[in-house]
Amino acid sequence: MQTKGRSKKTVLSELRKIREQDLKYESGRILCSMCTIPHPSAKMAHQLFLCSNLGDPGLFPGSLQLEKEVIRKLADLLNGKKSVGFIVSGGTEANLLALLAARNMANVSNPEVILPESAHFSFNKVCDLLRLKEVQASLDSSYRVDPLSVERCINKNTVAVIGTAGTAELGAIDPINKLSEIALDHGISLHVDAAFGGFIIPFLKGIGRDETSFDFQLEGVKSITVDPHKMGMSTIPAGGILFRDSACLEYIKTETPYLTEEFQYTFVGTRTGASVAATWAVFESLGVEGFQNTVKHCIELTMLLSSRLESRGFQLVSRPTLNIVAFRSSNSKVLAERLWRHGWFVSYVPRLDCIRIVVMPHLRRRHIMAFLKDLSKIAESHNILASL
Ligand code: 0PR
DSSP states (O other): OOSSOOOHHHHHHHHHHHHTTSOOGGGTOBOSOSOOOOOHHHHHHHHHTTTOBTTSGGGOHHHHHHHHHHHHHHHHHTTOTTOEEEEESOHHHHHHHHHHHHHHHHOOSSOEEEEETTSOTHHHHHHHHHTOEEEEEOBOTTSSBOHHHHHHHOOTTEEEEEEEBSOTTTOOBOOHHHHHHHHHHHTOEEEEEOTTGGGTGGGTGGGTSOOOOOSTTSTTEEEEEOOTTTTTOOOSSOEEEEESSGGGGGGTOEEOTTSSSSEEOSSOSSOBSHHHHHHHHHHHHHHHHHHHHHHHHHHHHHHHHHHHHHHTTOEESSOOSSSEEEEEOTTHHHHHHHHHHTTOBOEEEGGGTEEEEEOOTTOOHHHHHHHHHHHHHHHHHTTOOSOO
């Protein structure tokens, strides 16, 4: 660090220059992200609550009220009549809290968790931290967890099973209704990771598409992850964890002897109220109709992209259920690398040897059309065939 401070103007102008190196969602070239441009009201709300710390909520009763309201609205969206929860740092922390509760609730000496092959890698971190043994359940032909495989994995050490409502790789929705029955039959917790799908699935019915039940309506569902900083269009960091009822909180609480509240339930201590305010602002600004319109926009572009890819001969890994398209070519890895070099930022998924595109709200039809045009050119110039 230099001895003397520099003027605000100099500092900011340097920061602006450095910021130019970051990619911008507005360019329409970020096709590999589950985050997007926050809603304009979220950006302003975030600034307004920049100093707020929900780690010591007695000092910030306004922020606390906003968190309660946001959780109430999320609970309504997910049919959780008695649900409680928190806005946390992201899907990873939300999944951590869910499994912490499940493990402590079960209180067995060698706890195990059943993870579908398609579960997000955050669960690997969580299981490592919580010393939970991972048991992998296999998928069916449409990349949804096979309930029979789950049932075969259960033994006396099983504390929880994970179901995903919108997998990170394909946007697939596991048969949560079946998992719920299994969880109830065996007295284990079912945690639903709807980090991505939680802000999409509840709005599908309103736009005339099939809706799958994945939430607290199903009695076996103990907890749900649902992230405002993904399809919720809030600012980062905003993950969401909801529990079925307040009894679950007993298993994750830590005493905070000298703070303004007696217990903390989140993993992170000092935590921002800014993205809570931002989430509140998005809910107020959009309402159900606004979310429906956003979901409709993303799904329509997804359908456009997937059908055009198919007509160009590319093979879809599966029919998109949500706004994720995964496709293959004769050399998907090299094609993904070439696309990056040409400024199209897609993901390459090694497990499925495919390219993944997440059709987030920052994308427009013109971006999809420009991508398709470049894709064909790039594939051709590197002798990559659309078909396998
Ligand atoms: N569960 C699911 C189903 C997820 O998709 C993710 C993240 C998580 C949990 C973990 O959430 P946090 O990252 O908030 O802790 N899914 C994205 C992914 O892995 C995260 C992401 C976001 C990646 C933006 C890239 C990016 O640019 O694809």
